[in-house]
Amino acid sequence: MNKKVIDAIRKNPNRILISLIGNKYFKWIPDELFLKTVYFLRTKSKLNLKNPQTYNEKLQLLKIIQKDPKMTDLVDKFKVRDYVEGSIGKQYLVPLINSYNSVEEINFKDLPHKFVLKSNHDSGGVVICPDKNKLNVKKTKKILNKSLKRNFYYLGREYPYKNVTPKIICEEFIEDKNQKELIDYRFFCFDGKVEMIALDFSITDKSNTRRNIYDKEWNLLEEEITYKREVKTPPKRPDKLEEMIELSEKLSKEFAHVRVDFYYINNEILFGELTFYHQSGFAKFKNEEFNHKLGSLIQIKSRFEKL
Incomplete structure (x- = not known):
């Protein structure tokens, strides 16, 4: 066996187990048993589904009881564009260059000098191209093909992803001349109300990702979720913060909980x-009280009366 593989197993055996049972060939495992197993492997805690109390626990329960077909289109990065346009307006969408059903359909010669290619149905199938002359086309095709073959549902049993038809979308390359890295503004909405804001820095480089947690009034909290805080050069309060909050609440009003992501580029708001x-539902909290x-x-009983 390859030495790197052996070292990886020794270093983090739980990760190997999670990867194995998250494979589609283990789809026969019932959701509840799957989630309890993965939850324990990832958090070292037992999952309480009968009386969930924490944020992570309630997300696991929502995976089981929240089976709204509408959510499939909303996690589809291509189809959600229609929902955004109808709810808040087309002006908040990153301009779309094209969409493809397969890698073979992409004509790289026709693409602009800068662009972003990504799959519509998972996390990680993204190719950011700031300079087409330096693009490794072979590697790009490999990343996208791998993504198209993956059903994101089996990794964490998130129902909305189960029936998304895989596609590739090409969007315009967005950048802020005043910032060295792209910042993701994430609005955590509960019953259609923003209660927390997270700023993720360097989202394309997990080894350098930082995350600041703010309340609705833009007070930086000492809380940490998975990543360390960025305290050296935190960004100022966005001029259009109230508008982003209003837009998030419009997009989230039908659901018990949803995170709405925006980019704030050159003083313009763009939907993520x-x-x-x-x-x-496997986030690492520095403070369990948070x-x-x-x-x-997350008010589950008021949303799901049968419980």
């Missing part, structure tokens, strides 16, 4: 995506 299960506090904001 909708996420119903932040980090698939995990409970966010959990208390």
Whole structure:
């Protein structure tokens, strides 16, 4: 066996197990058993589905009981554009260059000098191209082909992804001349109200990702979720913060909980995506009290009367 593989197994055996049971060949495992197993492997804690209290626990329960077909289109990065346009307006969408059903359909010669290629149905199938002359086309095709073959649902049993038809979309390359890295503005909405804002820095480089947590009034909290805070050069309060909050609440009003992502580029607001299960409900909280506090904001019984 390859030495690197052996070292990886020794270093993090749980990760190997999670990867194995997250394979589509283990789809026969019932959702509840799957989630309890993966939750324990990832958090070292037992999953309480009968009386969930924390944010992570309630997200796991929502995976099981929230089966709204509408959510499939909303996690589809291509189809969600129609929802965004109808809800808040086309002006908030990143301009679309083209869409493809397969890698073979892409004519790289026709693409502009800068662009972004990404799959519509998973996390990680993204190719950011700031200079087409330096693009490794072979590697790009490999990344996208791998993404097209993946059903993101099996990794964490997030129902909305189960029936998304895989596509590739090409969007315009967006950049802020005043910032060295792209910042993701994430609005955590509960019953259509923003309760927390997270700023993710360097989102394309997990080894350098930082995350600041703010309240609705833009007060930087000491809380940390998975990533360390950026305290050296935190950005100022966005001039259009109130508008982003209003837009997030419009997009999230039908659901118990959803994270609404925006980019704030050159003083313009651009929609990113909708996420119903932040980090698939396996986020690492520095302070467990904050995990409970966010959990208390998800009102499951009022949304799902049969429970």
